[in-house]
Amino acid sequence: MGVRKDLKQARRRTDLADRAKVETVRDEHGVVREARTPALAAAATRGSTADIPFTNAAEAPDAVVLRRREAGQWRPVTASAFAREVTAAAKGLIASGLEPGGRVALMSRTRYEWAVLDFAIWAAGGQTVPVYPTSSADQIEWIVRDSGATLLIAETAENAATARRAVAGHPVPPAVSVLDDGAVLELAERGHEVGDEEVTARRAALTPDSVATVCYTSGTTGRPKGCVLTHGNLHAEAANTVELMHPVFKEVTGQTASTLLFLPLAHILGRSIQIACMLARIELGHFPSVKPDELRPELRAFRPTFVVGVPYLFERIHDTGRATAERMGRGASFERADRIAVRFAEAYLSKFQGRGRGPAPGLYLGWALYELLVYRRVRKEVGGRLRYAISGGSPLDKRLNLFFYAAGILIYEGYGLTETTAAATIVPPLGPRPGTVGTPVPGTAIRIADDGEVLIKGGIVFSSYWNNKEATDAVLGDDWLATGDLGSLDDDGYLTITGRKKDLIVTSGGKNVSPAVLEDRLRGRPLVGQCLVVGDNRPYVAALITLEPEAVAHWLTVRKRPKDTPLSELCHDPQLLADLQKAVDYTNEAVSRAESIRRFVVAEGEFTEANGLLTPSLKIKRSAVAAAYAKEIEKLYD
Numbered sequence: 001m002g003v004r005k006d007l008k009q010a011r012r013r014t015d016l017a018d019r020a021k022v023e024t025v026r027d028e029h030g031v032v033r034e035a036r037t038p039a040l041a042a043a044a045t046r047g048s049t050a051d052i053p054f055t056n057a058a059e060a061p062d063a064v065v066l067r068r069r070e071a072g073q074w075r076p077v078t079a080s081a082f083a084r085e086v087t088a089a090a091k092g093l094i095a096s097g098l099e100p101g102g103r104v105a106l107m108s109r110t111r112y113e114w115a116v117l118d119f120a121i122w123a124a125g126g127q128t129v130p131v132y133p134t135s136s137a138d139q140i141e142w143i144v145r146d147s148g149a150t151l152l153i154a155e156t157a158e159n160a161a162t163a164r165r166a167v168a169g170h171p172v173p174p175a176v177s178v179l180d181d182g183a184v185l186e187l188a189e190r191g192h193e194v195g196d197e198e199v200t201a202r203r204a205a206l207t208p209d210s211v212a213t214v215c216y217t218s219g220t221t222g223r224p225k226g227c228v229l230t231h232g233n234l235h236a237e238a239a240n241t242v243e244l245m246h247p248v249f250k251e252v253t254g255q256t257a258s259t260l261l262f263l264p265l266a267h268i269l270g271r272s273i274q275i276a277c278m279l280a281r282i283e284l285g286h287f288p289s290v291k292p293d294e295l296r297p298e299l300r301a302f303r304p305t306f307v308v309g310v311p312y313l314f315e316r317i318h319d320t321g322r323a324t325a326e327r328m329g330r331g332a333s334f335e336r337a338d339r340i341a342v343r344f345a346e347a348y349l350s351k352f353q354g355r356g357r358g359p360a361p362g363l364y365l366g367w368a369l370y371e372l373l374v375y376r377r378v379r380k381e382v383g384g385r386l387r388y389a390i391s392g393g394s395p396l397d398k399r400l401n402l403f404f405y406a407a408g409i410l411i412y413e414g415y416g417l418t419e420t421t422a423a424a425t426i427v428p429p430l431g432p433r434p435g436t437v438g439t440p441v442p443g444t445a446i447r448i449a450d451d452g453e454v455l456i457k458g459g460i461v462f463s464s465y466w467n468n469k470e471a472t473d474a475v476l477g478d479d480w481l482a483t484g485d486l487g488s489l490d491d492d493g494y495l496t497i498t499g500r501k502k503d504l505i506v507t508s509g510g511k512n513v514s515p516a517v518l519e520d521r522l523r524g525r526p527l528v529g530q531c532l533v534v535g536d537n538r539p540y541v542a543a544l545i546t547l548e549p550e551a552v553a554h555w556l557t558v559r560k561r562p563k564d565t566p567l568s569e570l571c572h573d574p575q576l577l578a579d580l581q582k583a584v585d586y587t588n589e590a591v592s593r594a595e596s597i598r599r600f601v602v603a604e605g606e607f608t609e610a611n612g613l614l615t616p617s618l619k620i621k622r623s624a625v626a627a628a629y630a631k632e633i634e635k636l637y638d
Contacts (some may be wrong), residue, residue, distance in 0.1 A: 091188025
């Protein structure tokens with residue numbers, strides 16, 4: 001299996017294995033309270049991320065840095081060609097009235113033009129304000145007004161119409177243009193009279209301390225806050241993650257690294273990956289959807305060597321494998337393959353970490369059999385060349401991580417916030433440890449406060465919230481960022497996230513319960529779409545569960561039941577409820593009896609961004625869900 005061979009080879013390369021040594025600090029009881037990793041990349045002292053396309057064009061003009069989807073094909077884009085497009089768009093922005101330090105709102109799904117415009121805004125001396133294309137008029141109005149954006153570029157005519165309605169009442173509404181109507185070409189034409197030297201001068205005026213972007217949080221509670229990120233923040237994140245990961249992937253696998261980026265570029269994780277790829281000249285493609293059915297054909301066409309996703313993607317790929325096997329009458333075989341994968345990966349990683357003897361001969365034979373029948377089919381679903389993946393946004397179920405490892409895809413988990421320019425921790429490439437979110441990104445320190453809150457310090461930490469000193473002072477103290485997340489560090493400095501302080505449930509019996517542990521585990525089971533764990537000031541913990549439409553359709557087909565069976569009927573179907581109870585029982589294995597889910601109810605509906613119950617980054621708006629399903633929650637305690 002490729003990733004096992006990679007790890008063996010890499011472990012022999014001490015120059016790779018010893019690149020990022022984690023330092024830990026223990027308290028008087030011997031508990032690790034702080035972990036820090038020295039920087040692998042020097043802090044930027046001049047210039048900015050705006051320079052990246054131009055440096056690439058000067059040093060490797062013919063290098064393929066991106067691939068653009070056109071007429072059903074992935075067309076290569078060289079460093080010199082990309083730099084020319086960036087320059088042309090930057091000149092158009094200047095001609096459109098963008099002043100140095102001015103802000104441009106960019107409202108689009110992930111696509112090639114996003115990359116051009118982001119770098120062009122910087123090259124023109126401006127600052128990018130990402131806006132999710134699914135944002136409501138109220139959200140757009142707030143972000144544009146709060147940020148002071150003077151230009152707004154929307155993806156579609158529909159997006160533009162929503163934006164124009166949103167800002168119609170502003171004293172000076174921003175000018176709105178549309179990508180689908182040729183906004184990038186219009187900018188190039190408009191800037192024809194602007195000289196290249198103007199772009200060069202504006203770019204040269206930027207420093208690492210210059211503001212690069214104002215990224216608004218997803219707003220799970222209250223209005224979104226604008227996180228001010230500098231070019232120095234972006235460089236610290238991109239340069240250190242590249243230095244940590246890329247040498248291993250490049251030297252050990254022998255592959256030319258490439259990735260298909262499908263995470264929203266309005267989210268800082270997708271954005272930081274894009275910058276890192278451009279910095280390292282890793283071939284990058286863009287795709288606008290994270291929906292598995294839409295994404296899988298593009299993964300097969302692009303054939304990336306690694307991807308960055310959220311747990312939902314890996315959950316659905318796994319579920320698709322199970323559903324395919326069941327349609328072929330091999331459901332039991334897939335379940336055996338799943339169990340063997342977990343046991344095999346646990347045993348192999350235990351040996352790799354020096355804590356065990358590795359898989360027994362019989363387990364090796366079982367793995368080899370299902371490598372032929374199941375695991376290679378999983379790899380084929382994601383293009384056939386995929387060896388590595390990075391998962392962020394929320395914890396990935398440990399069993400799922402182990403399954404993919406046995407299937408030849410090593411998933412590295414990470415953890416971070418918009419306020420930390422994306423990843424603050426990541427599982428190091430030579431130290432897989434499923435169930436954790438890794439060690440500090442080089443140049444970063446993690447501390448666990450007395451109450452269990454995770455604190456972060458380093459060059460990746462933002463400078464402030466835009467126009468919000470009170471909120472800034474509330475989270476930035478003594479140079480440490482208070483994340484609001486709860487966690488712990490193990491002896492080697494690996495971080496485990498256990499929940500959110502504000503989400504902590506305290507039952508009427510006084511038991512503290514972190515819902516995230518239960519929700520993340522339950523959400524990865526068959527049939528489950530989303531879930532909300534409740535129980536604050538209640539006698540026990542319970543759950544509100546939504547059904548995954550594709551999984552339900554498959555469930556009905558396998559049982560030869562009508563595909564149009566109403567959801568209202570399924571919510572009370574004894575057989576379906578029995579299958580969900582198995583998922584709940586599996587979830588409860590991770591916690592004590594007092595923390596376990598005692599009852600659950602199936603919601604007649606879904607949690608979506610469209611109905612206001614999910615954020616654009618797929619986080620649950622807990623108070624909104626609790627209000628929308630108040631009656632169902634009350635019935636759990638009848």
